[in-house]
Amino acid sequence: MSHIHIDISGLSFEYEKGHPVLDSISVSFHEHDSVGIIGANAAGKSTFLKLLVGLEMPPQGSIRIEEIPVEKNTLSKIREKIGYVFQDSDTQLFMTTVQDDVAFAPRNYGLPEDEVARRVARALDLVHIPHLAGKPIYKLSGGEKKLASIATILSMTPDIILMDEPSAALDPKNRRSLIHVLNEFDHLRIITSHDLDFIWDTCSRVVLIDAGRIIADGIPDVILRDETLLTAHGLELPLSLSER
Amino acid sequence: MSRIGNAARNIGKLDELARRDTWLNRIHPLPKLLVTVLYLVLVVSFSPRQLTGVLGMAIYPFILFEFGDLSFTSALYRMRIILPVVCLVGVLNPIFDREPALTIFGVTVTGGVLTMLSLMVKGVLTVLATYLLIATTTVESVCGALRMLHIPGILVTEFLLICRYVSVLLSEADRMWQAYSMRAPGQRGVAAGAWGSMIGRLLLRSMDRAKALYQSMCLRGFRENSTLLPVKGLESKDLFYFASFTTTLILLRIFPVLELIGRLFV
């Protein structure tokens, strides 16, 4: 059995010349890690996730996923292993109904129709939206779209889950069930968020980035309690910790 | 409700229609596509003065509307923009061609009127036939049928993406219009000065979204020459559909049915 891990070394990236978004990042993630990437707006969190699935290509540094380097000709192999939830659900969903969208990946991987149906049902169950199966995407609420987006990657049964701001748009109940889904998933998952309470509830490791550099990397109990560190980088203590 | 938003929802409505579970929706997309293409070719092939022949071809949409559980009035409503345009095509003919062609109940009909009418009928019938196809067949399955005809995968993908992007463009335009009208209350339409930047932004935004959608498809295993569009095999009911409609249509083309019926009464 292959051991799931991601190794990143010397990763730098810029959209426009002279404005580095990520600056020589080196870090490794392991099989059962549940990583929270935190940082203020424009810190480079989304860009970091996009680089991992090759949506942007780094000019410098290397990313290896289970020993496979992220390059143009390895992309399809890598993407089979990774489920990626976009920050904006409108870009994630493109089929007409929820059901079709959730079935898109398994169908594309050539699974037989009964297996596709099984996976769709299971994915919708996990995020508690079986009742939305036949609903057209354009009639969904913001939070429903988010849950549907998450279902579209759960149906891929990925080895690794990447989620960009998954808790935004969710009401407390759905937020709690998403926490539950993430905690049930026992492979590598990487979540970006500035909802530090959500990170507190789902992550076993926190990486703080600011201006494209890793500022801190450690267990939540240390980083999320360090008020000076957080405020210095545009964040605040999680509510659940600050009340105590 | 804005007109753009309406257009976007209309596309959504058509797609919902296409996803219903009626016998016509369940017919395999390939025979439906082929019958539609044959119909279009046959209708167009009538000479301009064969009005009765063309009218006979109306039997096909009539049958499908009648037995396909589709509403004729809502079809007319959805096609309300395109139908008048189609009808305009031959509108000048009566001016150019004033030769009397036939007399009905003492009224002389000129060749121009005759050709105008037959062009109108042709236009309306082709629009209706196309509507019938898209209201009963999803874009994905039309693409699947095209693949079965060995149309190159890249062309089919292109077609599929264009269909997706049209709704992206419309919904993006709708969002911008809403944002604009919230900040320009009481104003009708977009101010002249804002048009340029609105159109520019619209193009950039829909390109961005189209790119992101494409990325999202690729992240979930989509390939350019993907042959995996869900296509089932042909069943006997599909073959029956194909055989019966092609023979009917060809017969209608060869024998001017309405004329023959008319003669029975004369």
Ligand SMILES: Nc1ncnc2c1ncn2[C@@H]1O[C@H](COP(=O)(O)OP(=O)(O)OP(=O)(O)O)[C@@H](O)[C@H]1O
């Ligand atoms: N497509 C792009 N072209 C040019 N610059 C971009 C692009 N996408 C992001 N940027 C810039 O890169 C920087 C990092 O953006 P990124 O989206 O990674 O931030 P983020 O940490 O995810 O922020 P947020 O919390 O607001 O989602 C920002 O300064 C942003 O302006």
Ligand SMILES: [Mg+2]
């Ligand atoms: Mg972001």
